[in-house]
Amino acid sequence: MNYSYRLAKNKDLNEIVDIYNHSVKTLESTCDIEPITLSSRQPSFTKQLNDPIRPFWVAELTNVGITKVVGYLNFSYFMNERPGYYVTADLAIYLHPKYQGKGVGSFLLSNAIEKAPSLGIQTLCTTIFDSNIASKKLFKKHNFQDWGLMPGVAMLNGVNKDLRIVGRTL
Template identity: 55%
Template sequence: MNYRYRDATEADLPRIVEIYNHAVASRKCSCDLQPTTVEARRASFLEHTPHHRPFWVAEDGANLDQGAIGYLGFFHFMNERPGYFITADLAIYLHPDYHGKGLGSFLLQQAIERSKSLGIETLSATIFASNEASLALFRKLGFEQWGFMPRVARLEGVEKDLVLVGRRLHEPDAG
């Protein structure tokens, strides 16, 4: 596949919301119970900046007309206290047509490679324990299980365990 990524723009929001709403409907990787809207996502989206906590969309170079086929967002870990800024919490969502086609690996590898330039030393993600595909993706790229939270979510009567995965990328520059 010929994947590429770029910083997302507000014009990408309808496609981002469409991709996210596929995840909501699947009940496999989101705790939202209802689909979201562009307006509901706009404020959170605008908090991302290319040089601190970027939000990227992926495109298929062979079919650019379809727009975003997935996205990766760098989010604040735990909260926005400055002491946590060395860690970013990742969110990756892919259009269902691109599951299992290497897009998740591509985006996660780009995040790993770009993190140092963003001042990020550690990456983390929380994933439902039942989401084996996502857990396998993160394990493949060197993430380890750092935490397990049993039965912290309930989706339509089904309780979900949550796994915290993380990867220390590098130590801070001396000086």
């Protein structure tokens, strides 16, 4: 399968919300426990579309005659947008369930690592539920180091979740 990425556009929001809501159901990738709506996501999405140093990418399947959004990567500000932290970006990667394990996450992450320095980013990090083996493997494959475990910081439908932070200096 061939993939490409591009900056997200307003027209992508429906697919982005759909992909995100698939992950909500799994209780493995987000602390949201109920699906989100287009209207609840629109304000933060619109704000990020206009941010030149924290892009929001969609991954597209680009096989013969087919173009379909299959995932996304979001560069976010680290630690509440305090300027001293602008050298660090917090990454979020979400994939449509039909395209998980098919190289989309690795494609997005390798491009993020390559592009980050041109955005003024020196360090990339993310948080992963400790039970999310696939995400931990993905980031380890791309040389992210384990920076620590935060035990029991989330409660999802009565289940305590540990959160791991991983990062990489570029």
